Amino acid sequence: MKAWIPHPEGLRLLGEPPPGVTVELLADPDRLPSSPDGVRFWVPPFLSGPDAGAFLARLPDVEVVQLLSAGADAWVGRVPDGVTLCDARGVHDSPTAEWVVAAILSSLRGFAPLARAQARREWAYDEVAPTDELAGKRVLIVGAGSIGTAVRDRLAPFEVSFTLVARTPRPDQGVHGVDELPALLPGADVVVLLVPLTDQTRGLVDERFLAAMPDGALLVNAARGPVVSTPALLAELTSGRLRAAVDVTDPEPLPADHPLWELPNLLLTPHIGGSVRGLLPRAYRLVAEQLRRYAAGEELTNRVVDGY
Secondary structure (H helix, E strand, C coil), X not given: CEEEECCHHHHXXXXXXXXXXXXXXXXXXXXXXXXXXCEEEECCCCCCCHHHHHHHHHCCCCCEEXXXXXXXXXXXXXXXXXXXXXXXXXXXXXXXXXXXXXXXXXXXXXXXXXXXXXXXXXXXXXXHCCCCCXXXXXXXXXCCCHHHHHHHHHHHHHCCEEEEEECCCEHHHCEEEHHHHHHHHHHCCEEEECCCCCCCCCCCECHHHHHHCCCCCEEEECCCHHHECHHHHHHHHHHCCCEEEECCCCCCCCCCCCHHHHCCCEEECXXXXXXXXXXXXXXXXXXXXXXXXXXXXXXXXXXXXXXC
């Protein structure tokens, strides 16, 4: 049985494969390491595009697709029956949570305009002071999974209060349901989006969602671009009523002539929340465990099920 992986470092990070498993490097889909026959376990590249999904048709024996991303929206509905799709839930908790904390602090303390002033060699004290502070803020986390929990834990020392929201309410854990958002949004100073992109979450943050946020509130999108209506966000930011920090956009990449680039109350990064030096070691620890489970006939973790 063969397993194909996309990174040369993965061969070292995986260590000794299970008995009967041959691990091969597929760095270029146009240069196959061997016949695709017998490839039962495939790891696509991180943040794979549509071409990677189409590549599945070239793997007649594949039984497991193990993603390196926490989000599986690009793959749901495109994996053939009989093939198990697994995501990398847990791998990106730490870096994504760090990005959220950094984005919130940078936005509240005015780091973006200060960085622009530095490039102009201007002492911009009067431009930003006094800045806002995180202490005392009410933080609403929409998406109470492992990353949401990691964000809560990292923000806890900053003397903030939390409200967590998930698709399914968990009253025993203090987690509210999505249907409660209209009542919760007016009391939130910071709204953090960490939901997967699904039919239910696409366009979740629309005109009504944003209108329910109080004046001066900060929207932080570390989920997927289409979770937020770009025209609705653009309207609120242009008016100056809200602030935002986003690691994802719709469309993505954001075209150079898009008006979002010009807004002073927007902090924008190019989908780098999970892209850190420690990504591959964590990711391949998961791949190694999944490969071991698969070879042993055990249940795989992080299975992406219907209703993702």
